[in-house]
Amino acid sequence: MRGRNRLRSIVSRRGLLLGTAQGAAFGALGLQLYRMQVLDHRPYGALATENSISERVIAPERGIITDRFGTVLAGNRRYWRALFMAVQARDPVKVVERFAHIIPLSEGERSRIDRDLRDKRRFVPILLKDDLDWPATACIEVNAPDLPGVFIDAGFVRVYPLAERSAHVIGYVDRPTMREVAHDRVLALPGVRIGRSGVERANNEALQGVPGIVQTEVNVHGSVVRELDRSHSKHGATVQATLDAQLQVMAANSLGENVGAAVMLEAKGDVLLMASSPGFDPALFDNGVPAEIWSEWLQDPRRPLTNRATGGLYAPGSAFKPNVALAALDCGAITVETQFLCPGYLKLGDHVFYCWQHSGHGKVNVISALQQSCDVFFYYTALATGIDRIARMGRKLGLIGVLDIGIPNTALGFLPTRAWSRKRRLIWTKGDTVVQGIGQGYTQVTPLGLATMTIRIATGRAIRPQLTRAVGQTLYHEGGDANWPDLGLDDRHLAAVRQGMIEVVNTPLGTAYASRLNVPGLQMAGKTGTAQVHGLTAGEEKANYNDASLPLAFRPNAFFIAFAPTDVPRYAAAIVVEHGNEGAACAAPIARDLITAALSREAEMPSAPAGTIA
Amino acid sequence: MSTLVEYRPYYLKSFRLARKFLRINWLFVIVTCAVAGIGYAALYSAAGGHGEPYAIPQFIRFAAALIMMIMIAMIDIRIIAKCAWPLYAIGLLLLVAVWKFGHVGLGARRWLDIGGLHVQPSEFMKLFLILALAHWFQRASYERVGNPVFLIAPVLAILCPAALILKEPNLGTAVITMTVGGAMLLGAGVRWWKFAIVMLLVAIAAPFAYHHLHGYQKQRILTFLHPGRDPLGAGYNIIQSKIALGSGGMWGQGFLHGTQNQLNFLPEKQTDFVFTIIAEEFGFAGSMVLMGLLFSMVAMAFYTALRCGHQFGRLAAIGIGTNLFLYCFVNLAMVMGLIPVGGVPLPLVSYGGSALTAVMLGFGVLMSVQVHRDVEFAAGDD
Numbered sequence A: 001m002r003g004r005n006r007l008r009s010i011v012s013r014r015g016l017l018l019g020t021a022q023g024a025a026f027g028a029l030g031l032q033l034y035r036m037q038v039l040d041h042r043p044y045g046a047l048a049t050e051n052s053i054s055e056r057v058i059a060p061e062r063g064i065i066t067d068r069f070g071t072v073l074a075g076n077r078r079y080w081r082a083l084f085m086a087v088q089a090r091d092p093v094k095v096v097e098r099f100a101h102i103i104p105l106s107e108g109e110r111s112r113i114d115r116d117l118r119d120k121r122r123f124v125p126i127l128l129k130d131d132l133d134w135p136a137t138a139c140i141e142v143n144a145p146d147l148p149g150v151f152i153d154a155g156f157v158r159v160y161p162l163a164e165r166s167a168h169v170i171g172y173v174d175r176p177t178m179r180e181v182a183h184d185r186v187l188a189l190p191g192v193r194i195g196r197s198g199v200e201r202a203n204n205e206a207l208q209g210v211p212g213i214v215q216t217e218v219n220v221h222g223s224v225v226r227e228l229d230r231s232h233s234k235h236g237a238t239v240q241a242t243l244d245a246q247l248q249v250m251a252a253n254s255l256g257e258n259v260g261a262a263v264m265l266e267a268k269g270d271v272l273l274m275a276s277s278p279g280f281d282p283a284l285f286d287n288g289v290p291a292e293i294w295s296e297w298l299q300d301p302r303r304p305l306t307n308r309a310t311g312g313l314y315a316p317g318s319a320f321k322p323n324v325a326l327a328a329l330d331c332g333a334i335t336v337e338t339q340f341l342c343p344g345y346l347k348l349g350d351h352v353f354y355c356w357q358h359s360g361h362g363k364v365n366v367i368s369a370l371q372q373s374c375d376v377f378f379y380y381t382a383l384a385t386g387i388d389r390i391a392r393m394g395r396k397l398g399l400i401g402v403l404d405i406g407i408p409n410t411a412l413g414f415l416p417t418r419a420w421s422r423k424r425r426l427i428w429t430k431g432d433t434v435v436q437g438i439g440q441g442y443t444q445v446t447p448l449g450l451a452t453m454t455i456r457i458a459t460g461r462a463i464r465p466q467l468t469r470a471v472g473q474t475l476y477h478e479g480g481d482a483n484w485p486d487l488g489l490d491d492r493h494l495a496a497v498r499q500g501m502i503e504v505v506n507t508p509l510g511t512a513y514a515s516r517l518n519v520p521g522l523q524m525a526g527k528t529g530t531a532q533v534h535g536l537t538a539g540e541e542k543a544n545y546n547d548a549s550l551p552l553a554f555r556p557n558a559f560f561i562a563f564a565p566t567d568v569p570r571y572a573a574a575i576v577v578e579h580g581n582e583g584a585a586c587a588a589p590i591a592r593d594l595i596t597a598a599l600s601r602e603a604e605m606p607s608a609p610a611g612t613i614a
Numbered sequence B: 001m002s003t004l005v006e007y008r009p010y011y012l013k014s015f016r017l018a019r020k021f022l023r024i025n026w027l028f029v030i031v032t033c034a035v036a037g038i039g040y041a042a043l044y045s046a047a048g049g050h051g052e053p054y055a056i057p058q059f060i061r062f063a064a065a066l067i068m069m070i071m072i073a074m075i076d077i078r079i080i081a082k083c084a085w086p087l088y089a090i091g092l093l094l095l096v097a098v099w100k101f102g103h104v105g106l107g108a109r110r111w112l113d114i115g116g117l118h119v120q121p122s123e124f125m126k127l128f129l130i131l132a133l134a135h136w137f138q139r140a141s142y143e144r145v146g147n148p149v150f151l152i153a154p155v156l157a158i159l160c161p162a163a164l165i166l167k168e169p170n171l172g173t174a175v176i177t178m179t180v181g182g183a184m185l186l187g188a189g190v191r192w193w194k195f196a197i198v199m200l201l202v203a204i205a206a207p208f209a210y211h212h213l214h215g216y217q218k219q220r221i222l223t224f225l226h227p228g229r230d231p232l233g234a235g236y237n238i239i240q241s242k243i244a245l246g247s248g249g250m251w252g253q254g255f256l257h258g259t260q261n262q263l264n265f266l267p268e269k270q271t272d273f274v275f276t277i278i279a280e281e282f283g284f285a286g287s288m289v290l291m292g293l294l295f296s297m298v299a300m301a302f303y304t305a306l307r308c309g310h311q312f313g314r315l316a317a318i319g320i321g322t323n324l325f326l327y328c329f330v331n332l333a334m335v336m337g338l339i340p341v342g343g344v345p346l347p348l349v350s351y352g353g354s355a356l357t358a359v360m361l362g363f364g365v366l367m368s369v370q371v372h373r374d375v376e377f378a379a380g381d382d
Helices: A002-039 A041-055 A092-102 A107-119 A134-142 A178-183 A198-202 A204-208 A245-255 A282-287 A291-299 A317-331 A366-372 A375-385 A387-396 A418-423 A430-437 A447-459 A491-506 A538-542 A583-604 B017-023 B026-046 B055-074 B077-101 B121-136 B142-146 B148-167 B171-187 B192-211 B215-225 B236-248 B274-307 B311-335 B353-371
Strands: A072-084 A126-132 A150-159 A212-218 A224-231 A239-241 A260-266 A271-277 A340-342 A345-348 A351-354 A362-364 A468-471 A525-531 A557-564 A571-577 B103-105 B108-114 B117-119
Touching (some): A245 A260, A317 A375, A317 A525, A317 A557, A375 A387, A375 A430, A387 A418, A387 A430, A447 A557, A447 A571, A491 A525, A571 A583, B055 B353, B077 B148, B121 B148, B121 B171, B121 B311, B171 B192, B274 B311, B311 B353
Antiparallel strands (some): A345 A351
């Protein structure tokens, strides 16, 4: 018992000790707090003011996008809007009420304002009414004394003169997401937009500009006393795209209601036009796409939001043959002189592969096989070459692989290889290789890839497509096509393939003779492609269906690739018309018209901006 | 000398409810409500002058916890003492459960989902540890406390949960748990020189332990030593909270007018950094009022301990008071940049359920000690 009593007093002593120590610790904290809050008030206080000043940022004006001649493709239109800072009003709801009296607000706007009033901090301006005209703006200014906290903000809205005709390649801008705002506070400013696709996205940083800062003297309650200093915001740089607005419009118009894409490259690598049909109105994204239009876009089977020129994957049909021919020549599977007999079909085991011309082409070499698009010749050639070599040549020619033009969702394209088929546990038969020879089967390429292949065959150089010509005063990739590295292909092989493509357009036996150029002294070379998307069933075969009588979705896709002039190639184009039936009839005329326009434009603008910024 | 001399059986000694009710330390309850009220204002301001999403839910939780606290105060302290070790076992099991299949949040496995509620068992474990230790030393004599063998069990009882919490990883709470345990051993009369040896060992082991800390914990220690090292990264919290404190001045910028707070410069300001809001908007004066209230609660806990007739109540009250003190001290020192940052909330003020409930549970036990300060533990009662 004595021990316990002795312990009791010890516990009491220790308890007192602990309590005193803790009190002392609190005292020390209090002293430290006094030092930080009262003695050091000024330095920290100044820092805090600095913070609140740097918050007052003015959004920069987004840079414009022009074509190679200076035509505006994406610009800004000035507009006014009313903002409201709730902290400056005694009764914010009443002020909104009075505002609605002057400027009618829709039901949706009212509920959004109520939501903003509830959720946003009272320091952050909220939007009352967007896109005011000048009289409405004046009306608000006149009533300013009744509307404390309401102020007019002049802003810009993005406009696209070519609208849906350049929507995919120029892209569109959109409001930043919450996550992006958390990453970069400048994006929280009203009016700042982010490029989401096309050139808007590829050059977003240059277009964005640098925000300006207004230094204001702020009293203890955070309201502005006076403006001290203003560093102006720096407008975004003007981005000059390599496009030619006139050709772009023309391409979009000639695709018309068709679903398809057109790409035209200059020998330097400049993308002169990149059209995808159907299009969409890119200006709608600026303030949020209305829900019904958005769902309409999403439900449209033609997928208007997809940029088919860079993201559309197709089996190119016969337009693939120049690649097969070069692969075969390069590895020695065939020579320029090699001839195969085309009886109209190739029998492989118990399967028969027909030539498109069932009566056969007789003896053909690589040039005449390209000219007449003989399928049997390329069946043999593909078998002799093997899919690995065909895929390797496709990569070399830029048909597949990375073409970094800065546009998001650019598809890489795909050509099958043996390693891939092993990995997928496919049993690769000779028949699979045969259809590879005429660009069917697993082959998947983009129109941009086709155009790149064409310009590389035409020039023999590893040209990469470019979409940005200049940013501000800085020109990109100066110089001509000679700056691009040589592909390292035998000139005789290239000459043979080019000769075949020339004969496609310029000889009566060629598949696109009807689409030869009507420009004196200049010739175009090309290759047609007609890729089936639907195997005819036995019944249909029997009933002697032809392609034109099939339902639209079963009709073949039409392709045409072309370059011109034939002596010193300067332009290359690739046209795809989905379910267009025949490359020669549907796609080739479009290519001819576009190349004719490009050639005649050369004459119109002899001083086509060689090294200048328009 | 014990205050109650004559022995009466347990059933005769239990009070009627109304009498118990009056014996509650109502000043303590009022101060608790005042601190919670300051917390409500801070959370209201943190949401930019709105009750949602912090202030109103927190107020509802506090109201529920207050009722729970009064109810616990009515429970006989001897019953609570009987539950001490079972509760400790449950707490330990929950910690193991967290370790095995806890909810991962912010890089740590601290939460457990029980019926849709996020529970942080480490908060409750501290209280259970206090009760268990108080129970262990309840009947100890001076000689027994001096016996090192007698101390093996309590030391293990401290280290087991501390290790599990450290594993979560939650360095802050683990250190607090060990410190509370240490303070209770000290309060129970363990000899000074034993503490000196442990201190020495810790000092030797510290460099090795630093090696095994997680990357973010090392980061915090380094940032604490040089906040300017990475002003936009790990040092951001400390710098911004220092600015907020400094901009408050003597009288503050005014309610809802704290620049740092309203402009959203402070991350996690509704939880760990809630003090900065009060310091910025109500200045040094407001901070001192809050700190004074908090300290008066600690002081009242010790007062309860000293007035209590039985060893269990004294030690429990010392433990609960020390726990409250450590919460406040670690949080405030962290906000002032005196010690490395480590997820410790400010009791009753910070937004969050587990910490509030655990603290109020502790207050309930404290009030029970206060109400039952002169009951006698029968020989067989433990």
